[in-house]
Amino acid sequence: MRVLVTGGAGYIGSHTVLQLLRERHEVLVYDNFSNSAPESLRRVKQLANADVALREGDIRDGAALGASFAEFQPEIVVHFAGLKAVGESTEKPLDYYSQNVSGSLELLRLMTQHGCKRIVFSSSATVYGDAHYLPIDESHVLQPTNPYGRTKHFIEEIIRDWSASVPGSCAVLLRYFNPVGADASGRIGEDPMGIPNNLFPYIAQVAVGRRPHLNIFGADYDTRDGTGERDYIHVEDLARAHFAAITYAAKSHGCEAINIGTGKSATVLEMVKAFEAASGRKIPYQIVDRRAGDVARMVADAGKAEALLGWKARLTIADMAATTWNWQINNPDGY
Ligand SMILES: NC(=O)c1ccc[n+]([C@@H]2O[C@H](COP(=O)([O-])OP(=O)(O)OC[C@H]3O[C@@H](n4cnc5c(N)ncnc54)[C@H](O)[C@@H]3O)[C@@H](O)[C@H]2O)c1
Numbered sequence: 055m056r057v058l059v060t061g062g063a064g065y066i067g068s069h070t071v072l073q074l075l076r077e078r079h080e081v082l083v084y085d086n087f088s089n090s091a092p093e094s095l096r097r098v099k100q101l102a103n104a105d106v107a108l109r110e111g112d113i114r115d116g117a118a119l120g121a122s123f124a125e126f127q128p129e130i131v132v133h134f135a136g137l138k139a140v141g142e143s144t145e146k147p148l149d150y151y152s153q154n155v156s157g158s159l160e161l162l163r164l165m166t167q168h169g170c171k172r173i174v175f176s177s178s179a180t181v182y183g184d185a186h187y188l189p190i191d192e193s194h195v196l197q198p199t200n201p202y203g204r205t206k207h208f209i210e211e212i213i214r215d216w217s218a219s220v221p222g223s224c225a226v227l228l229r230y231f232n233p234v235g236a237d238a239s240g241r242i243g244e245d246p247m248g249i250p251n252n253l254f255p256y257i258a259q260v261a262v263g264r265r266p267h268l269n270i271f272g273a274d275y276d277t278r279d280g281t282g283e284r285d286y287i288h289v290e291d292l293a294r295a296h297f298a299a300i301t302y303a304a305k306s307h308g309c310e311a312i313n314i315g316t317g318k319s320a321t322v323l324e325m326v327k328a329f330e331a332a333s334g335r336k337i338p339y340q341i342v343d344r345r346a347g348d349v350a351r352m353v354a355d356a357g358k359a360e361a362l363l364g365w366k367a368r369l370t371i372a373d374m375a376a377t378t379w380n381w382q383i384n385n386p387d388g389y
Pocket of ligand 1 (some may be wrong): 063065084089103113134177252
């Protein structure tokens with residue numbers, strides 16, 4: 055299929071584009087490079103030995119995005135573009151509403167205008183807010199606790215209404231849990247700008263000597279070892295989930311929200327140990343106060359993904375640690 059990928063130069067986007075090229079899809083990436091570099095796609099092309107069309111622009115720029123629609127005539131959109139830092143979203147909520155919500159509105163408007171009826175959207179487990187039960191399934195109440203999560207929730211609702219209004223359309227809302235890891239080649243991976251917001255890139259930068267130690271936010275949670283427990287999902291499994299969602303959307307109608315996780319959880323200390331084993335290096339850490347808004351445990355019920363998409367996570371915590379380390383040691387300063 056012809057797949058337009060917004061934000062395709064970013065962390066999850068680049069791994070997904072690689073997967074789509076390997077599955078012989080035709081891809082156009084539309085990205086403003088606000089949190090990525092074209093180098094990721096240069097490497098993706100090398101790895102896949104295939105070409106990707108690339109257009110630079112903001113998703114809110116209707117003229118530029120419309121030109122890509124007119125030129126490429128996509129049959130489906132995979133929509134990654136947006137801002138994603140929870141903390142930053144509480145400081146700059148209007149930026150988040152503008153880029154994430156207004157950007158998605160512009161995208162849907164152009165999809166309608168150009169007769170494109172299928173979309174796979176990057177949502178997040180943050181739409182659930184605090185878990186009322188675990189593992190969390192898709193019918194859990196949606197009560198996000200920060201502006202970032204609310205943008206994802208609002209976009210989900212907007213896509214649902216759009217889909218209901220467009221006969222023959224199909225929308226898949228993928229609610230990712232905690233994406234980590236890198237492609238096995240070590241050529242592409244997560245390259246955060248500034249101080250990493252997420253655990254694994256932070257650990258990797260400590261291991262490689264870019265940061266002195268890891269801060270662990272709270273060791274008095276009601277979990278196996280007191281540190282927070284999360285459902286980590288390998289980015290390669292996540293890329294396969296997008297391929298499965300595209301295949302599903304090609305032959306289905308309606309709008310479905312689907313959790314993408316492993317159904318298993320690991321604590322921060324378990325992730326540190328896995329990383330020490332993979333890298334052969336000691337990760338110095340210190341326990342500091344809990345961070346506002348963090349919950350003790352979060353784990354997905356991933357049954358719907360298996361039932362509807364035929365997708366299931368395959369890779370382990372050890373794979374996540376080994377591939378992250380392979381990426382970091384080969385690219386100590388990122389791209
Ligand atoms: N990484 C995670 O932990 C995680 C978890 C859940 C959901 N998500 C969602 O998945 C998507 C991809 O995440 P990622 O980790 O790959 O992030 P990323 O920042 O690496 O990728 C996002 C890409 O979108 C581009 N972009 C941002 N705003 C844009 C705009 N206005 N116009 C055009 N391009 C724009 C960036 O330059 C970047 O290449 C995001 O929507 C994010 O909210 C990520």
